[in-house]
Amino acid sequence: NAGVMQNPRHLVRRRGQEARLRCSPMKGHSHVYWYRQLPEEGLKFMVYLQKENIIDESGMPKERFSAEFPKEGPSILRIQQVVRGDSAAYFCASSPVGGGTDTQYFGPGTRLTVL
């Protein structure tokens, strides 16, 4: 059973470009969480999605950031017009229906560098 997959693992963008980060949850998991980690920091919650629904986006910046989890395919975190401050590691976690906090499994992350 494959774990949570994220791609790309590393992404370099110039200021003003768009970044698309993908997350494929574990098989059988229908909940996806996105977290951002700055250097020397812990992970900070961004958004919680179920299939085709955003449940909680309270941690996501209001502008330039969006997330989706379509019926088919991976969850996408999209950052438009990236700025240097967007450079960070972005992790997604997935959990099954009815799972609690201890059933979130994390992917390896996408490290975004904005030049």
Place this chain on the structure above:
Amino acid sequence: GQQLNQSPQSMFIQEGEDVSMNCTSSSIFNTWLWYKQDPGEGPVLLIALYKAGELTSNGRLTAQFGITRKDSFLNISASIPSDVGIYFCAGQPLMNRDDKIIFGKGTRLHILP
């Protein structure tokens, strides 16, 4: 918003030593979680705690859910080189309606040669 204070920030120890780190919060937590993150990887859950006073072990690791529900500690006994990494405390605050996790800033464990 809720914050977790994790200490120490870094530890430099000799192989074989015991390690202790802790985490405190300003609000009550439902669940305490301890994760380890290796370089270039995502966090991996080590121990989950669900009840005040609960003491749980996983091999050489032991963690406790504080009685006040505002703190937790993690101990590692007889450290070995593969214990090197970043240890995060995390949890679910009582007032959270969903399963989003709040993380501490991590304790960076280094083992001296």
